[in-house]
Amino acid sequence: MPAPSIIFPADPLNPRxxxxxxxxxxxxxxxxxxEHHLVDHDALLAGLPDEAVRRVPPGSGPLWYRGWMLPSARxxxxxxxLTARGGNxxxxxxxxxxxxxxxxxxGVFEGATPPSVWIPSTGGAAPGPRxxxxxxxxxxxxxxxxVKDYVKSRKHEWHEACYVPELADLSAVCRVVGRFVELQGEFLAGGVVLRRYEEFERAGCAADGKSNGTSDGPDGPDDAADGPDGRAVEARVWWLDGRPVLVGPHPDSPRRHVEPDLTEVPALVRRLxxxxxxxxxxxxxxxxxxxVVEVGDGQVSDLPHGIDASGLLASLIAS
Ligand SMILES: Nc1ncnc2c1ncn2[C@@H]1O[C@H](COP(=O)(O)OP(=O)(O)O)[C@@H](O)[C@H]1O
Ligand SMILES: [Mg+2]
Known part of the structure; x- marks a missing residue:
């Protein structure tokens, strides 16, 4: 089998x-x-897939995508x-x-991830109190x-549209979910998810009492991202065929050193x-x-700035 090529989104201002x-x-x-090919992301989002893949040569064989998130239907x-053009x-x-x-x-990660429930969206309106x-x-x-949808949270609007301090306070649940749905607007993916909040290590409050941070000052970008909104310091692990091909920081805190325990995750990834x-x-x-805070498709997960991605890309084209 030929080596896979990778499709990237084209620059909207310079489609070549x-x-x-x-x-x-x-x-x-x-x-x-x-080798890479280019796709017109705006055309994909507009529901014009044939136009979007115009620059992918016919018969391109096995393909990976590395690009912006797409709704599952797109x-x-x-x-x-791509199949119609001889790509796969x-x-x-x-x-x-x-x-x-x-x-x-x-379902696969239940037990290894915070307990979660979801309410499928019925056309744009927020779920009611009942x-x-x-x-x-x-x-x-x-x-x-x-609170999040099937894909994303509004973690940057933590108190307004992400964090519910007490589930028993139904008016607070309605307020945060209502605001979340309003802000997501037409981009709400799938429906509303509620997850039990779990206390994770944050910048400067590691369980062993030592900071797990880098040498950023108090105004460094990592501290801004992990600040008083309660968000965790995360590791992002990239899996190809059940093997971790890159273990690094999350893009929100790209300079953080992380050493996650991966004992239980490979079996779950394989089961997925x-x-x-x-x-x-x-x-x-x-x-x-x-x-496990979140699982993602590797094609649309963001790579932290400055990370050495050569092993990851080499694995993709050797797969
Ligand atoms: N169940 C949870 N308990 C504690 N913190 C959480 C939980 N779920 C999410 N978070 C925090 O909120 C952030 C955003 O949630 P996440 O599910 O990763 O959504 P997004 O897709 O927007 O990144 C996470 O990075 C984490 O810091
Ligand atoms: Mg996340």
């Missing part, structure tokens, strides 16, 4: 070049002897348009949805929680059955171990 966000990956790929159109995206549309959306991976009360009850009915995925891991504040 990779989008500036992915240019360094494309350059590194070329240095490693790999990814399915993308995969079908190595992550199938069902595989993409399984890793990309929480309900797709939750549905939310029922969902909160399924989650145990009390204690703090996190997707070839190329990421897992974001956080360490419990009480030191009782690592938890």
């Amino acid at each position: 070049r990779p989008d500036p966000h992915f240019a360094w990956e494309a350059r590194l790929l070329r240095e490693l002897g790999g 990814y399915a159109e993308f995969a079908a348009a 995206l190595l992550t199938s549309a069902p595989g993409y949805a399984a890793a990309h959306e929480l309900p797709g991976w939750y 549905e939310l009360a029922e969902a909160a009850a399924r989650l145990g009915g009390s204690g703090p929680a996190i 059955g997707c070839r190329f995925v990421t897992t974001d891991l956080a360490s419990r504040a009480d030191g009782s171990g690592w938890r």
